[in-house]
């Protein structure tokens with residue numbers, strides 16, 4: 001789960017990570033009250049969407065920049081905010097459709113001595129948290145990694161021990177900070193690691209982290225992703241979820257405990273098991289089709305879950321055909337069959353449907369489908385089923 005910058009910054013504040021003074025507003029009526037909370041003078045207006053690259057983004061009406069530093073102070077900030085709110089911002093990370101801005105964050109502008117990059121994430125190769133830092137802040141880190149990898153420093157953390165003092169010191173030396181900055185940066189690193197650990201985050205990224213002429217170290221931006229699997233431990237963090245930022249189909253799927261990700265093809269897949277779901281998408285591609293989604297109903301799905309899955313698939317207007325690919329290990333194929341039949345009867349099935357059932361109770365499942373009167377094609381193998389659905393959709 002991702003959260004907005006202003007929410008991430010509230011967490012930063014709680015953990016003692018220095019941030020610019022700021023306040024959010026969700027409507028134009030809230031602008032004055034929010035602006036009143038920041039100091040007079042130059043201020044910054046920031047579109048709140050779950051995507052980076054806002055500063056260099058463009059709104060669909062042509063207005064440039066989802067983050068604006070306003071030299072004209074609060075009056076200008078209010079004008080700019082009115083142009084951003086409700087407008088759709090396209091950045092390198094949003095895709096061409098962009099994201100509608102529904103919250104504006106007003107902050108003070110800070111004097112910047114130098115910009116840095118700082119992140120903590122989970123390194124899958126070493127199974128450890130890793131701190132990634134660079135002297136090249138404010139730029140795309142992918143570009144720095146490609147062009148000047150020597151300017152990126154990594155520290156791998158033993159999760160049993162936590163961030164060691166020598167590691168924090170080593171990092172601030174490598175970043176070339178002066179003694180006053182080092183002291184503040186080490187304090188910030190410790191707080192950041194504590195937050196990463198306690199919130200079960202999968203990533204915290206600060207780009208840019210800045211130093212100021214007096215030695216202060218401040219997080220100007222904040223991107224936080226939380227591990228969905230740990231959210232049950234954090235009701236306070238679950239409350240930060242913004243459903244406006246999520247695909248409605250994915251919201252429905254998460255309510256039914258299904259792993260669903262919408263894609264841009266036209267062949268919907270209903271599969272049990274993430275590995276089989278991946279290979280089903282691969283085989284559809286292999287035979288020249290395009291998957292409309294990743295959908296794993298899990299190892300022990302109920303009829304209700306299968307129905308929910310089927311409904312989600314059928315509400316996607318891009319879907320032109322459906323491939324059900326089930327390998328019953330724990331999963332009872334007949335349960336899937338009953339779910340498919342019930343959902344198709346309830347919603348009405350006007351699309352080609354290919355079903356491949358294999359394994360546990362497959363014969364009963366096939367009989368349920370055959371007796372239902374539903375118009376469907378059965379596939380004998382994965383390859384056969386994939387070829388059939390690709391052909392039907394074409």
Ligand code: ADP
Nearest residue numbers: 020052053054055067108109110138207220221
């Ligand atoms: P994004 O990464 O989505 O473009 P940022 O929050 O990093 O958004 O803001 C973009 C740029 O705006 C920053 O790199 C920085 O140069 C400038 N900026 C943001 N906040 C401030 C601030 N409080 N004071 C001065 N400049 C800022």
Ligand code: MG
Nearest residue numbers: 053207208221
């Ligand atoms: Mg940024």
